[in-house]
Amino acid sequence: MANLIVVCGPQAVGKMTVAESLRDKLRYxxxxxxxxxxxxxxxxxxxxxxxxxxxxxxxxNAFELAVKHNVDLIFTYVCAFDMKEDLAYLESLKNLFEQAGGHFFFVELKATLEERLFRNETPHRMERKASKKDVEWSRANLLQDAENHKLNTDEGEKCFENHIKIDNTHLEPDEVADRVIQKFGLVPNDKDEKEYRFGV
Incomplete structure (x- = not known):
């Protein structure tokens, strides 16, 4: 039985760094x-x-193989909550993992636009995401999507049973990961490092 943790939020909110912290703490x-x-x-x-x-x-194929081989997985995703197809896609992932006996956890991050614009140009982001090296395009894309789409849920809105929303404007990734682990009672896997972060 495989679990899926989706770390969701607008561009440059910190999904990757939070997901990396969860990966290392949980060995997912x-x-x-x-x-x-x-x-x-x-x-x-x-x-x-x-x-x-x-x-x-x-x-x-990656999701289907994770389910087939019982691989707990973390996935980062930008969801436009005003677009039915985005929500339907997340629901399909939830169904895929839960129908195989696993669990689906939804971690929603939010941060101020000012902080996101700052994070958009950090060296770690540039290193891991080649398309973000065009800073002018990346910044324009971030601002355009912020203007045209609903990239966070409304206060009190909950899309899934296992849904946590965290404002990580002033939080370190490890702090966010610890909150997620505590909220959902997640337990680390017993895996060698090469099994979950080989070459990273």
Whole structure:
């Protein structure tokens, strides 16, 4: 039985660093949304039909293999809560893992726009996400999505039974991870480091 933790929130809110902390504390495997994006961009070019299809297949196969082989997984995702297809996608992931006997945990992060614009240009982000090295485009994309989409739930709104929302504007990633672990009563796996973070 595999568990899935989705770390969700707008661009540059800190999903990757929180997910990395959860990975190391829980010994879960991790797939960033940008793992499939960067790979498909590299092969098929930016935002081409082939890129979009490969990106979708990459993720679908990864989730199905995690369930098949009982691999606990962390996934980072930007959800537009005003778009039904985004919520339907998350619901499909929840169903996939729960129908196989696992659990689905939804971690929603929020931070001020000022803080997100600062984090958008941090060296760690640039290192891990090649597409973000074009800072001018990345900043414009961040601002455009913030203007056009609902990237966080409303106060008191809850999308899933296991849903925690954390304002991490002034929190370190380890602090956020500890809150998540405590909230859901998560227990670390017994895995060698090479089994969950090989080459990272």
């Amino acid at each position: 495997n991790m797939m960033m949304n940008h793992d499939s994006i960067e790979m498909s961009d590299k092969i098929f070019g930016f935002d081409t039909p082939a890129q979009r299809e490969f990106n979708s297949l990459f993720r679908k």
